[in-house]
Amino acid sequence: MDVLAQQLFNGLTIGSVYSLVALGLTLVYGILHVPNFAHGALYMVGGYVTLMSMTLLGMPYFVAMFIAILVVGGIAVLMERLVFNQLRDSPPIHDKIAAIGLLLFLETLIRVIWGSDYRSMTTPFSDDIISFLGITVTTQRILIVVAAVLAMIALQLFLKKTMVGASIIAMSQNREGAFLQGINANRVAMLTFFISGSLAAIAAAINAPINLVFPDMGHLVILKAFVIVIIGGMGSVPGAIIGGYILGFSESLGATFISAEYSDIIAFVLLVIILTVKPQGLFAKGAH
Amino acid sequence: NGGGESDVTEEAEGTPAPGAPDGGDGGEEVEVETEVAEGTEVVDIGFSGPLSGAGAYYGNNTLNGLTMAIDEINESGGFEVDGEMYSFNLVSLDDQYLPDETGANVRRLVQENDTPAIFVPHSGGTYATQVFNEEDEVLLGAYSSEPEITQQDNDLTWRIPPTYDNYVEPFSEYQMERFGTDLAMLAPNTEFGMDWVEALGPAWEEMGGEVVHDSSVDYEQDTDFYTLITNALSDDPDVLFVGGSSEPTAQVMQQARELGFEGGFLVMDQAKLDEIDNVLGGAPDIIEGSVGVAPLVHDIHEGNEQFVSNYQDMHDADPGSEAGYHYYSVYILAEAMQAAGDTENAHAIREHLDEGLQQVDEDKRIYDVTEVAEDGGMTTELRMAVVEDGEIELVDFDD
Amino acid sequence: MLTLTDVSVRYGFYEALTDISMKVEPGELVVLLGANGAGKSTIFRTISGLNKPTKGGIEWNGASIGGMSASKLVNAGIGHCPEGRKLFPEMSVYENLKMGSYAVRRNKKEVADTLERVYTLFPILEEKMKASAGSLSGGQQQMLAIGRAMMSRPQLLLLDEPSIGLAPLIVKQVFDVIHEINRGGTTVLLAEQNANAALKIADRGYVIEDGKIVVEGGQDELFANDEVRKAYIGA
Amino acid sequence: MSMFKRNATPLIFLFIALVVPFVTDNQYYLYILTLAFIWSIAVYGMNLISGYTGQLTLAHAGFFAIGAYSLGLLTVDANVPYWIAFVVACVITTVAGLLIGLIALRTKTHYFAIYTLCVGYIIYLIIYQWDELTGGVRGLIGIESPGAIGSITFDSAESNYYLVLVFLVLTIIFMKFITESLVGRTFMAIRNSEELAQTIGINTMKQKLLSFVISTFFAGMAGALYASFVQFIGPEISYTMTMFDMLTYLIVGGIGTMYGPLVGTFIIVTLTQSLQFMEEYRMLIFGPVLVLLVIFYPRGIVGGIQMWRAKRQHKKRQKITKQSSDTSTYGGGD
Amino acid sequence: MLIETKGLTKAFGGLTAVDEVDVGIDKGKITAIIGPNGAGKSTLFNVISGFYPSTKGTVVFNGEDITKKKAFNVAKLGIARTFQTTNLFEQATVMDNVIVGHRLRTKSGVIDALFRTPRLKREERASREKAEEVLSFVGLTKEANRLVSDISQEAKKRAAFAVALATDPEVVFLDEPAAGINPDETDGLIALMRKMVDNDLTVCLIEHKMQMIMEIADHIVVLNQGKKIAEGTPEEIQNNEIVIQAYLGGGDEDADAH
């Protein structure tokens, strides 16, 4: 086994998951201007819906993933309608608090329905092992990387090439200004939340088979996603992608060459260092 | 005026028992899970554990053990102390694993229910309770394998599970013989895990082995274990020490196999081989060569047969050791009260625990507990489980 | 074409507009005069759907539009260059203009033509095409706001103090352009502190005081009105 | 006289707080009240930097833990006399606050919030992983209760209750004095607009740092009190969830209000206790309640009451002016 | 000369917004800075007042080099400013806005607050008196207790002046104070600025309203594309061909309606 090559691949896998979660977060930040703490809960719900569709409804893996995308996207849209939309004009602290309230609610809801125990998810790809160039991968892990990259490319094309994408960005910068160009704010906000929820669902659905499904599964992931979003510049799509991979690689290499005990600290230390040097983040837009 | 002045017992008027029997103070409800027997005096037994949040699954398992035993005792008409019939009433409170909440709960149970004994299934809560339980005269049934708990000179502490150090030697011996002398440790970063590492490392080296890798894993939170396993395997171990909750442990074992590990697993006692096997959906290749504690369901004997099948019927799941031990301890407690001739005096009960233990009926002896030692810890005879040719088998330590 | 009947608007407890009735006919250039805080911007915001009237009705091309959302009204042909500009600060000048054509984005040819026109009118915008709107100077931002409002090729163009912060040379140019746009068939409703310049190109005008219309009339009438001269044009 | 009148409500509550131990000997009530007081001291700290200075910090559970662990380690491992350890614990927290603040406050708004969230998490991980020092996940046991001051000892629930109450009252007085002085005005100016504050000659970095450091002092002090009260501490007190709890207390009570921290903490802590029987379901209610509260009462309970009062006064005044204008119309009618 | 810049330059990436500008501001005079949109006027203000670091050149105030000073220090030295878009604490009353404007002249700290020292009481009184004084100076006494978000555009401009004046400045920089203000009220602002000068203040302003500039400025500096292209008295500037071409535009009355 070639440790370095293996660790690079491990970093790529985990970085893909991080990037997807961070992307959803950064998108919503664009509209909300608030870190959506409930995003981790969406990730978690995505894992449960996928799993339950497979075990309770007997759906195939990809169908289950699609159901999760719809359900979690729908929940995200509801959040926007019922909560964040109402808080548009309140001081910035408040939507953070509301997000925390939503997080507590969703997590408890899942616990009440499905209990707190760990569950594992098996997919058609769980067991295939492929070895090449001295590294070992499973089909599921390749799927993670490929799916994440595809999702990111699709999103980037959507944002860059369509006016809808541009209108999301416009909304984030000046709401009234966007109305006056004929942008239907509600639709855009809902769409953004839907995309953000779907990305969380995809991330959970592809990652759960190599991990587990349980109510706390979103905690650490979301915390790291925040780190990524900050490192990459809040609201920046490329920043979230690059940041996710930076973190993935630093963790796998850091655990190998620095310390395994403190590998979870790496993300946070990285953030502290970067913000200490550049308080606006790595990819901050020029201030005016 | 707050509660706490009424009698410890009162005449039950039938079932179910009213909530918070002596709570004349604002009528706060406390959940009552058990039914008391008609025409008996009621003894309130307290419980403070995680019933919500991340630890809820574990907390409810411990509670299940208590509830089952109490229900059985009450259904059979209660138990006799000093010529009077008594039944138990369980008052359970949620502490979300937080020590200060445990402190609050225990105080509440003492004040409002005047409980003579309280079960706390985690060491943080145990420590927080040890601060005042002697003063408040309440027996603390601590479910924690932390040896320090019985080293606090606390006269009212009763440690229920065995300390983990009993497992270390036989496990090591078995694996070293079967796979070789190089051990890599991927311990969980929990209290349990640290205890194990501190005992296992030196013991392994004493036997002539070498610890080639030592790192800890967050079995609960890590998004992916590949990184850490890759590092552990790069040191070419013969044996891998793993273990947290059964499910993530199963993941780690599977991923170690994916990454080409062919040696044996030394599984910490928190994880159960039967559960791991379940999680993996029956994967003999993966668990082959593992050694771990004997799962209750694989260690059926006269003492636990009935319990296991009842538990399976009621909860649609196999009981774990936390349920088994709690179940057992209720019987020990009842017998200890009988032996002490007192249901209120915690000191008297504590002093008669060992005597009570010996009095428990054969068919309620879930584990082979030999004594409640001077320091309040219970001593258990243990068996280990090994996987040979894809089958889980039990081995006595002496073999 | 646009009719307001007894429109009132409140901000919380405060009534900013009281029973405003006014009319804009197709092809007209109508100017709103009034002191600071008189309610000019509020009228604009109400017409373009940013504020909801608490009372009264607004009709546009025969249909009632009171309370309709701003985004729908843009599609219905009402363009608004708002007070405070409301640009997208982190988007480039070009992207801002492109967002301006959001409502008519399918008509690529027309969008390209209008863009060309905006660039001819404000060459600095073409020069700064790639700069972020937030980095522009105050006046440049104002030009961008006007240009963006033109991009949707509205039937009715609402201009809220378009000359604010512009250099004298540009002010003159802007008024010329407004005049020209108007002659090209676009109806214009204009609020201005620069009453003299505005009235010169206007067909008619209204004077607002404390949320009420106090004077209305044609260009000549207003020029002739002593009160108006004194208050808004300077003796 | 007027001072009493102005502070009538708080003084009534203080009186009630003072007599509670005489009315009940229920240790459990005293324990809960004492805990609530301790937490509210920490929340007061948060309120200064987040409510009055406008910088939402999410690291204060960490500072609370630094205070608690400093006291624990000093008394357990180093055998330092209690009150010296107490002072040193506050100093350590404050110094940590200064160092972290120096870096963290260079960031603004959400960056600051998340930066501090991460700092809090790092503190948690360090406590968790550095078991040689902190006992790691096992925690610290056997922390002393507060040492005697002269002939007053603090080993009973009542005496602890009074001790914490004294600290709470001092905290409130401190906050009141600060926020109602020029210093408070400076903080609020920064909250309202940092850019403008700079223009009018306020060294915003220095002032934010001041506010942050004071706030960490109170968090640390609360932590030290907590450690000696519960006498056992584990890493969970520095965990994000503890932080979220503190934030909830602050928001429910009313961020940026004088009595919000106390009211919020008291209500949530007692509510959590009386809803014990609901276990898991508590959060199903708390979550939505939190959301509804921020939507409909953005300045919490205290802010809500203030608004209700202001409205009533407004109505009263309107009535009066209406009456007087009515009479004047009548009087002046021609 | 109260303020003097030498070779002052500010570049944003490739764009040189202020290019080797030398200006002098005389004590007790009204200096106006004019120029086309994007000429670099606001940027010049931002550099002098310490909001942007300069790329090159120096700013000297009262003989002291203040080029490297931060905004709050510049304010302490006695340079106050307003912004092109009004910038006030919207959710506070006018009075509170102005009181805190005097904070930089007070010294009370936490200790004073805790012990309610005589110094604190004295300074609190002084701040309030100062606030009342400047509010009456700008004519806002009546609005003192209203929320800033509730007052009119023009009142906000005055409030911004008041906040600037509360800092006890020697010189005030005003960025387009009359933008969006109607002719009537513009006259009021002119009077106010005159009053400032009469009270020993030095005023420097940016404006596009030529009539106003010509009426009150003692000295005019013209910028174009970052460079100073002319300076002089109003008459000189009005007749300066380069200025007419770059900025005024043929003296057409439309451009300068009032």
Ligand SMILES: Nc1ncnc2c1ncn2[C@@H]1O[C@H](COP(=O)(O)OP(=O)(O)OP(=O)(O)O)[C@@H](O)[C@H]1O
């Ligand atoms: N969002 C708001 N909330 C409360 N009051 C407002 C709001 N917007 C405007 N007002 C008030 O409504 C009145 C009319 O304001 P409006 O902006 O329409 O006036 P205007 O004629 O456009 O003035 P200006 O020439 O200064 O732009 C003013 O008294 C103003 O203070």
Ligand SMILES: Nc1ncnc2c1ncn2[C@@H]1O[C@H](COP(=O)(O)OP(=O)(O)OP(=O)(O)O)[C@@H](O)[C@H]1O
């Ligand atoms: N932060 C910035 N980043 C990049 N370019 C900037 C920035 N600020 C200003 N500029 C550019 O510098 C030039 C000068 O801008 P400035 O705001 O100083 O102009 P101004 O003279 O105040 O114009 P106006 O009269 O229109 O307000 C403009 O071309 C502008 O686009």
Ligand SMILES: [Mg+2]
């Ligand atoms: Mg207006």
Ligand SMILES: [Mg+2]
């Ligand atoms: Mg400017």
